[in-house]
Amino acid sequence: MILIWLMLILFAGGIGAWLSESRGIGVPRVIALVAILLDLALVIFMLLAPESIGLTPVTSEQDEWLVLFQADWIPRFGISFIFGADGFSLLLIALTVFLGLISLGSAWHEIKERSGFFYFNLLWTLAGVIGVFTALDLFLFFFFWEVMLIPMYFIIAIWGHENKEYAAMKFFIFTQVSGLLMLLSILVLVFLNYQATEVLSFSYFDLLGNGLTGEVGMLVMLGFFIAFATKLPAVPIHNWLPDAHSQAPTAGSVILAGILLKTGAYGLIRFTVPLFPDASMAFAPIAMTLGVVSILYAAKVAFAQSDLKRLIAYTSVSHMGFVLLGVYAWNAQALQGAVMTMLAHGFSAAALFMLAGGLQHRIHTRDMDKMGGFWGVAPKMSFMALFFTVAAVGMPGLGNFVGEFLVLLGSFQVSITTTAFAALGLVVAAVYSLIVIQKVFHGENKNNYEFDDLTFIEMACFALMMIGLLWMGLYPQSMLDMAEPTLRSLGVAFP
Amino acid sequence: MSTDVLIDLLQIIMLTLTSVVVMLVAGFKREHGLVNVLTTSGLAASLLIFVFVDPVLPLQATELLYFDEYSLFFSALIILGALTVSILAYPYFESHNSHNEEFYILLMTATLGAVVLACSTHFVSFFIGMEMLGVSLYAMIAYPVHADKSAKFPLEAALKYLIMSGLTSGLILFGVALIYALTGTMFFNDLAPAIEAQDVASSPIIIAAWLMIISGVAFKLSLVPFHIWTPDVYEGAPVPVTAYLATVSKAAMLAVTLRLLLISDAFQYDALMLVLTVMAAASMLLGNLLALLQANVKRLLAYSSIAHLGYLMIVIIAAASVPGMLSVESMGFYITAYFIMSLAGFAVISSLSNSGKELDMISDYQGLFWRNPWLAAVMITVLFSLAGIPLTAGFIGKFYIFTSGVEGSLWFLLTMLIIGSTIGLYYYLRIIYAILQQPGKTSKQDPATHAIPFGTHAVLASMTAIIIYLGVYPMPMINILQSLAAAF
Numbered sequence A: 001m002i003l004i005w006l007m008l009i010l011f012a013g014g015i016g017a018w019l020s021e022s023r024g025i026g027v028p029r030v031i032a033l034v035a036i037l038l039d040l041a042l043v044i045f046m047l048l049a050p051e052s053i054g055l056t057p058v059t060s061e062q063d064e065w066l067v068l069f070q071a072d073w074i075p076r077f078g079i080s081f082i083f084g085a086d087g088f089s090l091l092l093i094a095l096t097v098f099l100g101l102i103s104l105g106s107a108w109h110e111i112k113e114r115s116g117f118f119y120f121n122l123l124w125t126l127a128g129v130i131g132v133f134t135a136l137d138l139f140l141f142f143f144f145w146e147v148m149l150i151p152m153y154f155i156i157a158i159w160g161h162e163n164k165e166y167a168a169m170k171f172f173i174f175t176q177v178s179g180l181l182m183l184l185s186i187l188v189l190v191f192l193n194y195q196a197t198e199v200l201s202f203s204y205f206d207l208l209g210n211g212l213t214g215e216v217g218m219l220v221m222l223g224f225f226i227a228f229a230t231k232l233p234a235v236p237i238h239n240w241l242p243d244a245h246s247q248a249p250t251a252g253s254v255i256l257a258g259i260l261l262k263t264g265a266y267g268l269i270r271f272t273v274p275l276f277p278d279a280s281m282a283f284a285p286i287a288m289t290l291g292v293v294s295i296l297y298a299a300k301v302a303f304a305q306s307d308l309k310r311l312i313a314y315t316s317v318s319h320m321g322f323v324l325l326g327v328y329a330w331n332a333q334a335l336q337g338a339v340m341t342m343l344a345h346g347f348s349a350a351a352l353f354m355l356a357g358g359l360q361h362r363i364h365t366r367d368m369d370k371m372g373g374f375w376g377v378a379p380k381m382s383f384m385a386l387f388f389t390v391a392a393v394g395m396p397g398l399g400n401f402v403g404e405f406l407v408l409l410g411s412f413q414v415s416i417t418t419t420a421f422a423a424l425g426l427v428v429a430a431v432y433s434l435i436v437i438q439k440v441f442h443g444e445n446k447n448n449y450e451f452d453d454l455t456f457i458e459m460a461c462f463a464l465m466m467i468g469l470l471w472m473g474l475y476p477q478s479m480l481d482m483a484e485p486t487l488r489s490l491g492v493a494f495p
Numbered sequence B: 001m002s003t004d005v006l007i008d009l010l011q012i013i014m015l016t017l018t019s020v021v022v023m024l025v026a027g028f029k030r031e032h033g034l035v036n037v038l039t040t041s042g043l044a045a046s047l048l049i050f051v052f053v054d055p056v057l058p059l060q061a062t063e064l065l066y067f068d069e070y071s072l073f074f075s076a077l078i079i080l081g082a083l084t085v086s087i088l089a090y091p092y093f094e095s096h097n098s099h100n101e102e103f104y105i106l107l108m109t110a111t112l113g114a115v116v117l118a119c120s121t122h123f124v125s126f127f128i129g130m131e132m133l134g135v136s137l138y139a140m141i142a143y144p145v146h147a148d149k150s151a152k153f154p155l156e157a158a159l160k161y162l163i164m165s166g167l168t169s170g171l172i173l174f175g176v177a178l179i180y181a182l183t184g185t186m187f188f189n190d191l192a193p194a195i196e197a198q199d200v201a202s203s204p205i206i207i208a209a210w211l212m213i214i215s216g217v218a219f220k221l222s223l224v225p226f227h228i229w230t231p232d233v234y235e236g237a238p239v240p241v242t243a244y245l246a247t248v249s250k251a252a253m254l255a256v257t258l259r260l261l262l263i264s265d266a267f268q269y270d271a272l273m274l275v276l277t278v279m280a281a282a283s284m285l286l287g288n289l290l291a292l293l294q295a296n297v298k299r300l301l302a303y304s305s306i307a308h309l310g311y312l313m314i315v316i317i318a319a320a321s322v323p324g325m326l327s328v329e330s331m332g333f334y335i336t337a338y339f340i341m342s343l344a345g346f347a348v349i350s351s352l353s354n355s356g357k358e359l360d361m362i363s364d365y366q367g368l369f370w371r372n373p374w375l376a377a378v379m380i381t382v383l384f385s386l387a388g389i390p391l392t393a394g395f396i397g398k399f400y401i402f403t404s405g406v407e408g409s410l411w412f413l414l415t416m417l418i419i420g421s422t423i424g425l426y427y428y429l430r431i432i433y434a435i436l437q438q439p440g441k442t443s444k445q446d447p448a449t450h451a452i453p454f455g456t457h458a459v460l461a462s463m464t465a466i467i468i469y470l471g472v473y474p475m476p477m478i479n480i481l482q483s484l485a486a487a488f
Helices: A002-023 A026-048 A087-107 A115-134 A138-147 A149-159 A164-197 A214-231 A241-247 A250-275 A277-303 A308-329 A332-363 A379-393 A399-412 A416-441 A456-474 A477-489 B003-028 B032-052 B069-094 B101-118 B123-141 B154-183 B188-198 B204-221 B229-236 B239-264 B270-292 B297-318 B324-351 B373-387 B393-407 B411-436 B454-472 B475-485
Strands: A067-074 A079-085 B059-061 B065-067
Touching (some): A079 A115, A087 A250, A087 A456, A115 A138, A164 A214, A164 A241, A250 A308, A250 A332, A277 A308, A277 A416, A308 A416, A332 A399, B032 B101, B065 B069, B069 B324, B069 B475, B123 B154, B154 B229, B188 B239, B204 B239, B204 B270, B239 B297, B324 B373, B324 B393, B324 B454
């Protein structure tokens, strides 16, 4: 029931924010803040003191669900409300709520028009994402998968930048079409399962072990894979992302990069591989190759960008390539690495987008050729930029390093060639990251931009994310322990 | 004639009575408001009559009409549509400096025809219903023609509809005659046994007859390649009539067609199935592609209706291989969803328009969200529902179509459905985007300035509520549909 509360608080908060719009821009954002803080409190309880709210804590031995809620929805088709969370989902829920708070911080001073409706969309996106991370009925999952799109579309289409129509449309169509393919796959899976077992059910548990093999299994698996790979995104279906990211307002980019991309990775780990183990095994070499291509190609393209947000967007594609690689290597280290990369990238990408958004808000351009010498103008901002860039590159001691290292370690056992190429990504990452620091913060301030340094709220957001990344880098075991039982229950052998 | 028959006929009697009363009142006292209230309450009474009186089901009432849950469901839907149109018509025609009262008589007779169609299991009542509906519609489309100024070109639209409809009736009549010549029956139920008894199943004449009937039906449902009249008629007709045309006339036709195909076992003819498949695929593709080019919302909705009818054909084609129950259920759900969302969409257009000026260009909607958030929210809900996005009735409808298609293994048509939906998204989003934009500085007229009457608000609110309710909790509706589908 606590999972339902997580979503209900956000849904209700969103409606409250919208209704209070006429009372000025201050009220909606306070309502949104209260809703997110309430959620955060619940999540912290779930993470740190599960006994106090009647939950059994996650331990590395048990493969039980931490929370499981079940109720009928459309019994005609065997569709029910099944929400469940285990360690893995819980980590992602925590990431979602935390980054929700960060995005609220980045919107605090930026959004002035129709702020009530903005916070409505923000909270509903978060609620939709929590739904995705907890739904264990395939229909319900698809439902939330689509529901999280609509508010995001509004965020880009209303508060976006100069080319928002194109970006919003592209974002929506890419996700929607790949979603329809997934819906088709879900239905085929359910009806084949129905023919085989006489049980019409969309429940994840009933569909596990469906025994779909051969050509049909492969086609159905591909439907899922395309939907998740579009969201991840993987080359060659990535090109909605640079547009959506660069046109979205800061809070939108933070949510997109920090949370929405992770739903794709989550889908691969939770659904695609466990539902179709044979087809996934056969497909793994191709998926891993796609992962490596994403890493290298996106890194190369990132290097060629002069638009700061587009550059960061491409680096996201590159980092998510590691996740794809890790998932399809499908062993303990690689998967743990994928999970760590998801979490760490959530923080570092969100922080970088917040910086880029903050810069754009101050100087009204994202063109790096016009920038330069900002270290003198805004030293705090520059320091933060350096910190999070270095984190994204994979500096030991920070979360991203742990993730990418584990992915490479795991995939090395599967394919040495692939891993060798993937490791090149680390080198290229240094190149495109340092160019940002050089062009924007060093050199000469050609256009004599003068602007305020980070505000208190921004500093607080960045400080929180710094602490998070340091935690992940220095004490990753706390998170690996959370994810382990989930991965174990999905059939991954742990040493 | 027993009392049971009379009880079942109550709805139809009520409708007939209302049209007579409206005609008499209009003859003595010309007052738009009075006539509108009479019509609306007559429709409401016939809609609710079976809440108070239990009908006897199923029952063959006279040779021509058959009452079961299926026909009552569709009758209720039709009357609901007519009721909505009557409410919308009042503010629309109020500014019209002419005699408005006859419009409601036409509305009543058209509705009567549609209800007869929904209850028909006999070619004669099929034809009578279709003609009653059609003939009333010619006049309804052309209704504003002699006003001082009318928004569109109603005469052109009415003439197009008249000619096309005439052709259609001829085709259907010829097909029916051929079937009668071979089998000697016009009862849907007797067709299959008679064809078998006469051993004419493979006769080219019977196939030709079926093809004629199906082409006629395709005209009415505006399936490609019989769709050419649709955009012009949608655009030229006054908005309330367009709403009626898009919902009531299509739902009635679909109700009778599905029943005809299911009980006469027409699915055994490969040629017929091939034609249906081609029409479905072409409608999905062409309807969506042509909608991309439109700048006028009414024309856009016309093309999108072609596409939606194409989606629905998947259900009808799948009926050949899946249990009839699922087909009836799927079609019932989709048509209800489509019905409600179309009505809501046209209600938005109608509340921004009057008979002198219709706001139907996409550019007219720019910034609606900032000027009138309520109308904008309804329109956005409708468009998302048409696009089949979750939380709306359109999504569950699309889910049903996917389900039927997967059970019937219609992979080609499902591919077309996905391609069509993708294109569809693009033009729906274009309108949504226009609505969300900042109002343009050039737009002189603010469409939201004139007060929207309470009735229209009630229609908008209830339709939106139904769209969301069906999208979030469809189970009650599914239960109703399952009970009426049990007969098939």
